[in-house]
Amino acid sequence: MATNLLVTGSHGGDDPHVESKHDALMHAAMLGRGGYILKTRNWTMKPTAKDANNITIPAWDLVVEGRQIYIAAPTDVNIQSGSQGQKRRDLIVARYALNSGTGVETVTLEAIKGKPSAATPAxxxxxxxxxxGGAIVSDLPLCRVNLxxxxxxxxxxxxxxxxxxxxxxxxxxxxxxxVRMPYSDRYITLVRVGRIVTACAYITLTSNFNQVGNVSVSETIPEGFRPSGDSRAVMRGTDNSGATxxxxxxxxxxxxxxxxxxYTGRFVGISGCWITA
Structure with a gap:
């Protein structure tokens, strides 16, 4: 009789055929094989120093290589005291461990002490x-503590x-x-997908203009389509003769x-693209 390879389905009777690794593989295929905070509880919170020897990790929901981790309440992790005249970097990790004898899997919060250095800690x-891949111990770094x-x-x-x-x-x-085109009664269409805005139009000008420098106009780009603080929205307009x-x-x-x-009456093609805030 052929081996039944089906995971999501009944094998009949009381056959306990679904294992944690099966769900983890499916989750990893959808979410990726890395480690992440899930956007569920307390995902905006950050680790904090309770005192010189304790770091409080928020009550996060995490996933690492498809395995869900549930931190029920804010949890303190102890670190060793620093040394005068020395700098140090410690890491707080979520440590996955598999007991190969019993098959029991666990995740605990652990502090990994860095090597003190007078100038360049690592x-x-x-x-x-x-x-x-089969590792029985694997760490997900949650935060770095700088001393x-x-x-x-x-x-x-x-x-x-x-x-x-x-x-x-x-x-x-x-x-x-x-956004309305200056010197025209027509509008430029703006389309935003994510943070990227594209602008396009084929319109007629209703007035002449000749601006040899940057001249302010009364028309404004609507909110939600404005460029980010470190960029500018740029739209280019021209007709088929190049006169406009x-x-x-x-x-x-x-x-x-x-x-x-x-120039009045000229048909102008306008296009542009930029990043929003």
């Missing part, structure tokens, strides 16, 4: 084996938040807006300036 070594002497100077969160499918869906759903040629620049506040030449 992260300590951790267990990096793949659980899926200068006996003082905890900062705590760096090392694990990222896994964005749920609803957020991914929202980021891929197009949002449409428009201009740029529109947009700021993070939505204000626009015009630079170039345009």
């Amino acid at each position: 992260d300590p070594g951790i267990e990096t084996g793949s659980i899926i 200068d002497g006996i003082t905890i100077t900062s705590i760096d969160t090392l694990v990222n938040v896994m964005q749920p499918l609803e957020d991914v869906w929202d980021s891929l759903t197009p949002v449409t807006g428009q 040629s201009f740029y529109l620049y947009g700021t993070p506040e939505g204000k626009m300036v015009l630079n170039g030449t345009g």
